[in-house]
Amino acid sequence: MIAEAQLETFGITKGRAATLEEGAVMADRTAKAIRSPDAHHIEVLEQQNRVLGYYWVSLVASPAPMLLDIYVVTSSRGRGLGDVIMRRILAVLRERKVDCLNLVVSRDNHAARALYSRFGASLVEMSGDLLVLSLPVSSTA
Numbered sequence: 001m002i003a004e005a006q007l008e009t010f011g012i013t014k015g016r017a018a019t020l021e022e023g024a025v026m027a028d029r030t031a032k033a034i035r036s037p038d039a040h041h042i043e044v045l046e047q048q049n050r051v052l053g054y055y056w057v058s059l060v061a062s063p064a065p066m067l068l069d070i071y072v073v074t075s076s077r078g079r080g081l082g083d084v085i086m087r088r089i090l091a092v093l094r095e096r097k098v099d100c101l102n103l104v105v106s107r108d109n110h111a112a113r114a115l116y117s118r119f120g121a122s123l124v125e126m127s128g129d130l131l132v133l134s135l136p137v138s139s140t141a
């Protein structure tokens, strides 16, 4: 159920590439989210004016906040930045008195799964190739 909601959020039908029109819808949703900081927490991480990655948490997702995206630029992966970003996300959620964070990850996304399991993620449900995980916000890994 959460997995289907996530697909809907991104305007993507499983098994088909998004059209340019759908891409425009996604861009519009992103712009709206950036203008709604109480509902969406989105941060871009930079080092000396170089973008290293970003994350996007929906604070209004039900039943718990949802990590909609976490991304590290290809050239900076495998150096612990994902870990740094996760710690940042959890600190932000702790300030908001949130207990857990949900997320969806592909079964074969080994790097992301390794990252989440380090923070105590547990399986909530499986939907095809997608796993819905829940992560305790109290985790400091």
Ligand SMILES: CC(C)(COP(=O)(O)OP(=O)(O)OC[C@H]1O[C@@H](n2cnc3c(N)ncnc32)[C@H](O)[C@@H]1OP(=O)(O)O)[C@@H](O)C(=O)NCCC(=O)NCCS
Pocket: 069, 070, 071, 072, 073, 076, 077, 078, 079, 080, 081, 082, 083, 084, 104, 105, 106, 109, 110, 111, 112, 114, 115, 118
């Ligand atoms: C997932 C992602 C954010 C991780 O960022 P990162 O900076 O590389 O993360 P870290 O350096 O902290 O490493 C994370 C873990 O992945 C492991 N890892 C890295 N590449 C891997 C691979 N190809 N296969 C298996 N594990 C891998 C690392 O060893 C580390 O695990 P460990 O702590 O148990 O050793 C990054 O790979 C990314 O942006 N991927 C594309 C976007 C994406 O898939 N986002 C997740 C959506 S659910």
